[in-house]
Amino acid sequence: MALIDIERAVLSVCFAVEPPEAALALLGERRVWLLYRQLIRDRLWRELQHALPRSFALEPALLQRTFAAQLERDPPRTRYFQQLVAAFAHSALRSWQSEPALPVQLPDLLRYEAALWEVADLEADLSVTLSEFGFERVPVISPALRLLALGHAVHLPPAAGEPPAAGEFFVCIQRQPDAPRARSWTLNRTTYALLADFQRAEVSANDSVRRVSAQLGVALTPRFVERLCETLAHWIEVGILLGSR
Numbered sequence: 001m002a003l004i005d006i007e008r009a010v011l012s013v014c015f016a017v018e019p020p021e022a023a024l025a026l027l028g029e030r031r032v033w034l035l036y037r038q039l040i041r042d043r044l045w046r047e048l049q050h051a052l053p054r055s056f057a058l059e060p061a062l063l064q065r066t067f068a069a070q071l072e073r074d075p076p077r078t079r080y081f082q083q084l085v086a087a088f089a090h091s092a093l094r095s096w097q098s099e100p101a102l103p104v105q106l107p108d109l110l111r112y113e114a115a116l117w118e119v120a121d122l123e124a125d126l127s128v129t130l131s132e133f134g135f136e137r138v139p140v141i142s143p144a145l146r147l148l149a150l151g152h153a154v155h156l157p158p159a160a161g162e163p164p165a166a167g168e169f170f171v172c173i174q175r176q177p178d179a180p181r182a183r184s185w186t187l188n189r190t191t192y193a194l195l196a197d198f199q200r201a202e203v204s205a206n207d208s209v210r211r212v213s214a215q216l217g218v219a220l221t222p223r224f225v226e227r228l229c230e231t232l233a234h235w236i237e238v239g240i241l242l243g244s245r
Helices: 003-015 021-027 030-051 053-058 060-073 081-098 106-120 189-200 205-216 222-238
Strands: 139-141 145-152 166-174 183-187 241-244
Touching: 003 021, 003 030, 003 060, 021 030, 030 053, 030 060, 030 081, 030 106, 053 060, 053 106, 060 081, 081 106, 106 145, 106 166, 139 189, 145 189, 166 189, 183 189, 189 205, 189 222, 222 241
Parallel strands: none
Antiparallel strands: 139 241, 145 166, 166 183
């Protein structure tokens, strides 16, 4: 028996919706392999429940079906548990495109919780020396940061018995170097677009501001500049904007 045949049998026993009898027969020790299957699936399930508690509480039966389908269609391809959450979210969002009667806020909620989980494990420190922020230089944003555009206010504390409000919401999820967990900051359309432009680290802050204002049709009035400086000061204070290069 070739090694590849054994690997395929193990994969199907562990991750198919129903373990194939032919694969169990090939591996032998049927009871042991069924136990091994259960242990693996339980461990993965608990990890996802821990990482995505609100999503799993909203639609537990749907998440269970999605989990089983994902294991069969897109089994884990990483040895790192931290990356399993993003892989599950990516697979789930794709499969939910054809899911009937899906709660409208669930895709946004899953994206939000998956981003919180991802950012909590990102390295927040940079190994390079930066200058103080200057408009004439290229801004440098924290690497432990993700931006989300949402259609529901899943980032806000849920009201008892009420679904999240629908609308246009922009969120920055960020973790400071000394913080064990990520936190969320609410942005508007302009600051979201500007921070996304900063994140690409292509041009000076001055050029980013001009580019974003032109794209959004925002006039660079004294009031706009004043509010922009207040926003940048806040970003520097909380560690979103680290400096310039």
